Amino acid sequence: MSEEHLIRTTVNGEERELLVSPRETLAEVLRERLRLTGTHVSCQSGICGVCTVVVDGDAVRACLTLAVQADGCEVRTVESLGSVDEPSELQRAFIEERALQCGFCTPGFLMLASWFLRVRPRATDEELLEAMSSNLCRCTGYRGIVNAVRKVRDTAAARAQTQEESS
Known part of the structure; x- marks a missing residue:
């Protein structure tokens, strides 16, 4: 049935x-x-x-x-992350860090990274690498992907630090 x-x-x-x-x-x-x-x-x-x-x-x-x-x-x-005209910070970082080649796995990595950065904003590099390794990419070798996510994590941490200092 x-x-x-x-x-x-x-x-x-x-x-x-x-x-x-x-x-x-x-x-x-x-x-x-x-x-x-x-x-x-x-x-x-x-x-x-x-x-x-x-x-x-x-x-x-x-x-x-x-x-x-x-x-x-x-x-x-x-x-939900952004558009061609207005990419999200994470999407821009993927472009800047050359975190995509064929692009087939990119949406999955973007969603995994957006979730991970929300639940673990202060994750260590080791935790970040472990989280990203749960998705597969056959083209990039992960370096660009991890660099892009690290860049967004570090930028968010710097913003938070600046806000704490000015409060």
């Missing part, structure tokens, strides 16, 4: 109601139903991380998450 279920979810700040089948993944719904194609799909087993999105504040693999599990949740995709 594949009876459809009505889910209500907020995707990138926009409330959505969708009828989904019990077997549909969040990645399928984001890409095919909502046309948010920044969420890529590759291994479909959760290993590569290209499908990483943030659900209720946690980084998750959208290829392993059933769409019905997103009922009542807030979902953020790479489209």
Whole structure:
């Protein structure tokens, strides 16, 4: 039986109601139903991380998450970070540090990094490297990715320090 279920979810700040089948993944719904194609799909087993999105504040693999599990949740995709005309600080750092080549894994890394920087703003370099190594990239060798995330972390820490000193 594949009876459809009505889910209500907020995707990138926009409330959505969708009828989904019990077997549909969040990645399928984001890409095919909502046309948010920044969420890529590759291994479909959760290993590569290209499908990483943030659900209720946690980084998750959208290829392993059933769409019905997103009922009542807030979902953020790479489209929430910025735009071509106004990239986020993290997206600019990826460009400046040459943290992408083919770009296929980039959305997953951006979402993983945005989540990680939010939950561990004072992470050590070792913690940052460990977190980023949970996603796979076949092109860059990770140096640019780690440098980009480190750059954003350090800039945010410097801003926070300046704010503390001026308070």
